[in-house]
Amino acid sequence: MAAIYSIYIIDKSGGLIFYKDYGSKGRMDTNDSLRVASLWHSMDAISHQLSPTTGCSGIELLEADTFDLHCFQSLTGTKFFVVCEPGTQCMDALLKVIYELCTDYVLKNPFYEMEMPIRCELFDINLTQALLKDRVVLLGR
């Protein structure tokens, strides 16, 4: 069964604007999650330099022994990444769904200030719904 450990959203300057963890594994306190976010932002930037060919758009997937990290970068530089169990399918689709939810319930919210942490009730509600639906789809396979 698919397990998602946590979801992060970073703005284009590398600051963490959204962090949510699921389950007891991989739980982090605020400071650690901020550090991880800026670490990831720097690694992504370094990957542009490391690439042997031109036109590298960033890191999409990081595979480790105990987890996978899928990352999606929007055209504006906002990065969405999810830490999940190794071998989890359909994470790219999930990231795109989260991106769409962000544009809908965060960016169209007049009370959200750009580059600030996301505190939108509707975004949380819809994110939870999207994940539940996602799990149902994965279970059905």
Added chain:
Amino acid sequence: MIGVGKIKQYSNILDKPLSKGKQEVSLSAFAFLFSELVQYNQTQVDNIAELERRLEDAGYAVGARVLELLCHRDKGNRRETRLLGILSFVHSTVWKVLFGKVADSLEKGTEHEDEYMISEKELLVNKFISIPKDMGTFNCGAFVAGIVRGVLDGAGFPAVVTAHFVPMEGQQRPRTTILIKFAEEVLRREARLG
């Protein structure tokens, strides 16, 4: 919109028939525009009551124009004189044209004779908006309340219209109620008309 192939040219723009226009507008475009309207007004005011009033005023202007347009387009220049008539006009026709569907329900207030309520599970203007906790009972539906007030005022039924959140059991999001409180003269006239 004068379509391609129509030969008749109008010398005076006032003679051109009122077009039906595009039936659909992008929801995202409207949401962004409305979000900017709220943000702009937020910079101009000091408190929440003032912000609600500004949104209502913006809606009032829309309501007045919508009434004129719909009277001409949909009702053949007939005027509503009865209370229930104008309320069902707002509840069905106005809502259909503005939001693409009729309002969820129209109720008469139980406590006061002059109160009526139009309820909606989720107002279209509020679809993407999450009110922060520190704003209390502020509702961007004040814009829609202003539209209703504009329509009623223009039709000769002065009223005080406000938008409220009504928490529902079993639902995460509260439903929205537009509360319409008619002026004395409206009720007197209605009683006289029998």
